[in-house]
Amino acid sequence: MRPTVQPWLYAQITDEQLRSPLGIIPPDQRPRVARRYGAQNKLLVSGLLNGGGDIAQRAAVVDSPVPKGYVALFSISPLYRDETIGTYPLVFNTILNFDNLNAGRKLGPR
Numbered sequence: 001m002r003p004t005v006q007p008w009l010y011a012q013i014t015d016e017q018l019r020s021p022l023g024i025i026p027p028d029q030r031p032r033v034a035r036r037y038g039a040q041n042k043l044l045v046s047g048l049l050n051g052g053g054d055i056a057q058r059a060a061v062v063d064s065p066v067p068k069g070y071v072a073l074f075s076i077s078p079l080y081r082d083e084t085i086g087t088y089p090l091v092f093n094t095i096l097n098f099d100n101l102n103a104g105r106k107l108g109p110r
Helices: 015-019 085-096
Strands: 032-036 059-066 069-074
16 A cells, blocks of 8 residues: 655655656656645635635646756636735745756655
8 A cells, every 4th residue: 555645745656666767757857846736724814715725735847857948837826917016026936046956856756
């Protein structure tokens, strides 16, 4: 039986998967969760968020390496209609630091 993992973490690689590693992403090529949503009881409930159980503890920003750089994936549209000024720093930080998106990446033992 596999141990349970948090929604933002990778499941542990089993010995069976190591025998046939075709579906295993090498550690240096794995996407990384840069930001995630908080616990459900810590989310701000407003007219646009009812409960929040679907997004609690899930990835909000993911950094994924590609052959010629990195891709930053946002779970929201940070520049949607010029109304979400609080999310602009996410985009600006990504643009200004495009060549350092690998900073802070820690590779596990496998």
